Amino acid sequence: MTDIATLTKPRVETTLKDWETDQEVRWCPGCGDYAILKAVQRTLPMVGADPANTVFVSGIGCSSRFPYYVESYGFHTIHGRAPAVATGVKLANPDLDVWIITGDGDGLSIGGNHTMHVLRRNLDCQILLFNNEIYGLTKGQYSPTSRAGTRSPSTPLGSIDYPARPAAFALGSGAHFIARAYDVSKQLPEVLTAAYNHKGAAFVEIFQNCIVYNKDVFADFTEKKNADEGQLWVEHGKPMLFAKGTRGIALDREALALKVVDVVDGDWQAADVIVHDVANRSVAHMLVEMPFGPFPMALGVIYDDPAASFEEAVVAQNEQAARGRTPDLQKLVSQGQTWTVKADAVKGPAL
Amino acid sequence: MASVASTTTAPLATHETAPEAVVVRFAGDSGDGMQLTGGQFTLSTALAGNDLATFPDFPAEIRAPQGTLFGVSAFQINFGSSDITTAGDAPDILIAMNPAALKTNVNDLKAGGLIIADTGEFGERNLVKAKYESNPLEDGSLARWQVLAFDISALTLESVKPFGLGNKEALRCKNMWTLGLALWLFDRERQPIIDWLKGKFAKAPEIAEANIAALNAGHAYGETAELAVPVKQLHMAPAPVAEGLYRTVTGAEAISLGLVAGAQLAELPMFFGGYPITPASAILHHLSRLKEYGVTTFQAEDEIAAIASAIGASYAGSLGVTSSSGPGIALKGEAMGLAIMTELPLVIVNSQRGGPSTGLPTKTEQSDLYQAVYGRNGDAPMPVIAARSPTDAFDCAIEACRLAIQYMTPVLLLTDGYIANAAEPWRVPDMAGYAKFPASFLTDVPEGGLKPYARNEKLARPWIKPGTPGLMHRIGGIEKEVGTGHINYAPANHQAMTELRRDKILGISHELHQDVALGETHGKLAVVGWGSTFGPIHQAVRRARRKGLDVAHIHIRHIWPLPANLGDLLENYEQILIPEMNTGQLKTVLRDQYLVNAQSLNKISGQPFRIAEIEAAIEGMLA
Numbered sequence: 001m002t003d004i005a006t007l008t009k010p011r012v013e014t015t016l017k018d019w020e021t022d023q024e025v026r027w028c029p030g031c032g033d034y035a036i037l038k039a040v041q042r043t044l045p046m047v048g049a050d051p052a053n054t055v056f057v058s059g060i061g062c063s064s065r066f067p068y069y070v071e072s073y074g075f076h077t078i079h080g081r082a083p084a085v086a087t088g089v090k091l092a093n094p095d096l097d098v099w100i101i102t103g104d105g106d107g108l109s110i111g112g113n114h115t116m117h118v119l120r121r122n123l124d125c126q127i128l129l130f131n132n133e134i135y136g137l138t139k140g141q142y143s144p145t146s147r148a149g150t151r152s153p154s155t156p157l158g159s160i161d162y163p164a165r166p167a168a169f170a171l172g173s174g175a176h177f178i179a180r181a182y183d184v185s186k187q188l189p190e191v192l193t194a195a196y197n198h199k200g201a202a203f204v205e206i207f208q209n210c211i212v213y214n215k216d217v218f219a220d221f222t223e224k225k226n227a228d229e230g231q232l233w234v235e236h237g238k239p240m241l242f243a244k245g246t247r248g249i250a251l252d253r254e255a256l257a258l259k260v261v262d263v264v265d266g267d268w269q270a271a272d273v274i275v276h277d278v279a280n281r282s283v284a285h286m287l288v289e290m291p292f293g294p295f296p297m298a299l300g301v302i303y304d305d306p307a308a309s310f311e312e313a314v315v316a317q318n319e320q321a322a323r324g325r326t327p328d329l330q331k332l333v334s335q336g337q338t339w340t341v342k343a344d345a346v347k348g349p350a351l
Numbered sequence: 352m353a354s355v356a357s358t359t360t361a362p363l364a365t366h367e368t369a370p371e372a373v374v375v376r377f378a379g380d381s382g383d384g385m386q387l388t389g390g391q392f393t394l395s396t397a398l399a400g401n402d403l404a405t406f407p408d409f410p411a412e413i414r415a416p417q418g419t420l421f422g423v424s425a426f427q428i429n430f431g432s433s434d435i436t437t438a439g440d441a442p443d444i445l446i447a448m449n450p451a452a453l454k455t456n457v458n459d460l461k462a463g464g465l466i467i468a469d470t471g472e473f474g475e476r477n478l479v480k481a482k483y484e485s486n487p488l489e490d491g492s493l494a495r496w497q498v499l500a501f502d503i504s505a506l507t508l509e510s511v512k513p514f515g516l517g518n519k520e521a522l523r524c525k526n527m528w529t530l531g532l533a534l535w536l537f538d539r540e541r542q543p544i545i546d547w548l549k550g551k552f553a554k555a556p557e558i559a560e561a562n563i564a565a566l567n568a569g570h571a572y573g574e575t576a577e578l579a580v581p582v583k584q585l586h587m588a589p590a591p592v593a594e595g596l597y598r599t600v601t602g603a604e605a606i607s608l609g610l611v612a613g614a615q616l617a618e619l620p621m622f623f624g625g626y627p628i629t630p631a632s633a634i635l636h637h638l639s640r641l642k643e644y645g646v647t648t649f650q651a652e653d654e655i656a657a658i659a660s661a662i663g664a665s666y667a668g669s670l671g672v673t674s675s676s677g678p679g680i681a682l683k684g685e686a687m688g689l690a691i692m693t694e695l696p697l698v699i700v701n702s703q704r705g706g707p708s709t710g711l712p713t714k715t716e717q718s719d720l721y722q723a724v725y726g727r728n729g730d731a732p733m734p735v736i737a738a739r740s741p742t743d744a745f746d747c748a749i750e751a752c753r754l755a756i757q758y759m760t761p762v763l764l765l766t767d768g769y770i771a772n773a774a775e776p777w778r779v780p781d782m783a784g785y786a787k788f789p790a791s792f793l794t795d796v797p798e799g800g801l802k803p804y805a806r807n808e809k810l811a812r813p814w815i816k817p818g819t820p821g822l823m824h825r826i827g828g829i830e831k832e833v834g835t836g837h838i839n840y841a842p843a844n845h846q847a848m849t850e851l852r853r854d855k856i857l858g859i860s861h862e863l864h865q866d867v868a869l870g871e872t873h874g875k876l877a878v879v880g881w882g883s884t885f886g887p888i889h890q891a892v893r894r895a896r897r898k899g900l901d902v903a904h905i906h907i908r909h910i911w912p913l914p915a916n917l918g919d920l921l922e923n924y925e926q927i928l929i930p931e932m933n934t935g936q937l938k939t940v941l942r943d944q945y946l947v948n949a950q951s952l953n954k955i956s957g958q959p960f961r962i963a964e965i966e967a968a969i970e971g972m973l974a
Contacts (some may be wrong), residue, residue, distance in 0.1 A: 021825070023837070052820040057663070068825050068838065073817035077659065077826025078689050084656035087665025089817070090669065091647055092622055096667065096817055098447055114659075117652040268756055314647065322643035329615055329782045332644070333745075337543060338598040338779065339398055
């Protein structure tokens with residue numbers, strides 16, 4: 001989806017190097033966060049972003065150290081509250097490019113409420129949720145996205161609760177842009193570009209490999225040998241094909257659910273494979289709910305259907321309310337029913 | 352709770368001429384419109400040039416079951432021809448709209464005081480609900496007082512008959528009928544109320560007309576002397592006040608106006624993040640209507656988001672403001688720490704209510720002083736200012752904005768439910784008399800390179816707005832390196848930063864001077880107060896001084912840091928008495944800071960102090 005706002009924004013020419021800070025990156029060697037950082041630093045020059053006009057806001061957790069490593073404005077806030085801080089930043093200055101960096105614990109556990117509301121309000125920002133299905137910074141407790149049975153220091157016998165599904169949560173909260181990728185996927189900059197170009201809250205779930213506490217938890221679809229069978233990269237206007245085009249996603253019209261179909265000789269039309277329409281909310285719901293295993297993991301831009309953004313509406317309403325009114329402090333404090341006390345009426349002891 | 356009743360105002364019945372001050376309490380069901388009636392009576396009183404103070408006292412339930420004791424809503428006003436600083440002790444007149452209202456309020460009434468009751472509501476059912484075994488209007492149990500009982504309900508129905516309202520709607524006009532009677536009693540103008548009704552019910556003129564008819568009927572009822580007991584019409588002479596333009600103002604209004612003025616004086620747009628909570632919501636409501644002053648209001652999803660968004664807005668170059676009440680302030684604690692660590696300006700208003708937990712949402716208390724001064728993790732100092740009255744709240748709000756901006760710090764502004772809801776006449780200030788304090792932002796890389804945590808003479812760091820070319824930097828809640836603001840966990844650095852944060856806030860005390868509100872700067876006893884106890888303390892000290900007692904009143908606005916001269920000032924008195932609506936929180940702070948033997952007078956009943964209670968304590972200490 002092309003966006004008018006990005007066309008009018010002045011493009012600033014930068015290189016990847018311009019987005020690197022002098023700070024030493026302190027993630028564990030081999031952490032998926034490195035790849036995401038590079039992808040972001042590659043994306044920013046591509047979209048013509050201005051470092052002076054860019055703000056990265058994060059919460060708490062491994063992922064939330066991110067702002068320290070990007071040469072722009074950055075605010076490392078408190079656990080779970082990045083969307084709320086970002087809302088204030090964007091309302092105070094709607095011209096800023098605001099990126100929110102969060103994780104599965106930060107954004108869906110302690111900060112779930114704020115994630116829901118920033119999406120519902122449709123604040124113009126990019127939300128990158130690094131999902132590693134574990135608490136890394138606090139040393140390996142299970143997280144709200146951990147699969148049932150996850151053994152961790154706090155769940156030695158295995159976790160019991162059903163996991164949250166970030167993309168489904170975001171869509172249910174009213175998001176107008178949902179995308180998915182994984183840390184080392186080469187398509188990540190492309191996905192981030194689409195998120196950047198979407199006016200409104202753009203939610204990107206990035207599967208991230210925590211090599212210390214939850215190693216290879218996504219290997220079933222991220223490993224090279226599993227990629228063909230395990231990954232479904234959706235693209236607007238293109239049929240939903242995977243396994244080198246030998247299989248696709250079709251609608252089971254009886255069950256009103258998706259199904260995997262075989263595609264013979266590339267004739268996907270004969271197999272009734274769905275053509276991806278990023279503006280189709282119903283299909284988006286089915287894609288983010290698709291259980292991995294029987295189905296591949298849906299990746300790419302799953303849903304992109306822009307609506308008026310929150311800060312635009314706030315600014316418009318503020319302007320309308322102020323139209324024709326001149327601020328006058330003296331008038332303001334003198335409002336309401338008033339009366340005048342004259343000098344000759346002033347008698348008796350003063351206070 | 353002390354129980355000594357005030358006796359300075361003689362019982363009404365003995366008055367030939369008008370008394371100096373009269374206390375009237377309107378009490379009824381929470382659905383009877385008592386707050387509305389009281390509010391309009393306040394307005395008419397102010398318009399008549401009387402000084403006044405009010406005390407709204409309403410239940411936490413919006414519409415408690417009708418006729419019950421816990422559903423009683425009351426509104427008290429003290430007005431008269433001398434300066435009034437409290438809502439009064441015992442009422443002279445009680446207007447009781449039903450048995451429950453009578454039962455819960457009558458024992459506060461002065462001996463000889465007047466009860467006006469609606470017999471139409473004193474049926475069997477309501478008497479049972481109020482737990483009366485017999486009708487108090489008939490069984491002689493009210494002999495200590497004068498009783499004026501008549502069927503206000505029936506009289507109201509009769510007066511609004513021409514408008515064809517249903518029974519329920521017609522009875523809603525009872526409060527206006529009663530107000531009409533009260534206006535007659537005190538010789539007040541009806542026109543402002545009539546104008547107000549026309550405006551309020553502009554979309555339903557028949558409702559407006561019915562209410563006006565009820566108002567006029569109540570007034571006429573008083574005039575045509577159908578009353579069973581002779582009631583003299585009371586003329587209250589205007590109070591002597593300074594020349595100028597006046598209006599009535601509540602604390603919530605005054606704070607809102609003060610915040611807007613503060614932002615304007617700083618030449619900044621204001622961002623207000625709020626979440627509904629009693630009694631702080633009124634500030635959010637007021638500010639939402641002032642967009643032309645560069646105010647953006649944001650009703651956040653919770654208290655934490657309210658402060659976090661305000662911090663984000665301050666970071667982006669607005670003046671961030673948030674407000675709440677005790678429980679909400681508790682939730683904001685961690686974010687306050689972030690504002691302290693990132694050294695961003697922020698104003699946090701706490702309209703205190705009874706606590707802990709949900710406590711007494713609609714009652715007043717000043718028990719959040721510890722929370723304000725100490726209630727955050729880590730060594731997390733921030734300035735705390737307390738308003739003493741609705742009008743004082745205006746200046747306090749401006750002061751909070753100034754300190755926040757000049758010292759790059761969050762500032763806590765304390766008020767309470769009493770100040771927030773109470774109304775008093777306010778001499779409209781001349782805004783030209785307020786000095787501007789324009790905020791300045793760093794716009795270029797200074798000589799020697801960018802240091803986001805460099806310090807000026809106030810130890811404040813520069814304010815740098817995102818969007819400024821060449822000044823990109825990162826801030827956050829992790830300990831900062833001195834000067835650069837980079838992450839730094841080194842032991843010596845943390846020590847240095849903690850001391851810097853402390854010294855920056857303590858430095859404010861050098862620009863603060865503590866005055867004596869009444870009396871001498873030395874003597875036998877200083878009564879030291881803060882916040883909304885100003886009125887009763889002031890009156891009590893005045894009365895004691897009239898009796899020749901050596902006592903002074905000191906009222907502290909700056910709770911933290913304390914004014915530089917306060918320690919020396921307190922040394923000048925033999926004894927110190929601190930009346931507080933808590934168990935002695937300011938007392939703890941003053942004892943800790945100055946090693947003085949301060950004594951507490953505590954009241955934690957959800958009600959303001961009575962003058963007599965403080966007076967008795969003063970006399971006790973000087974006996």
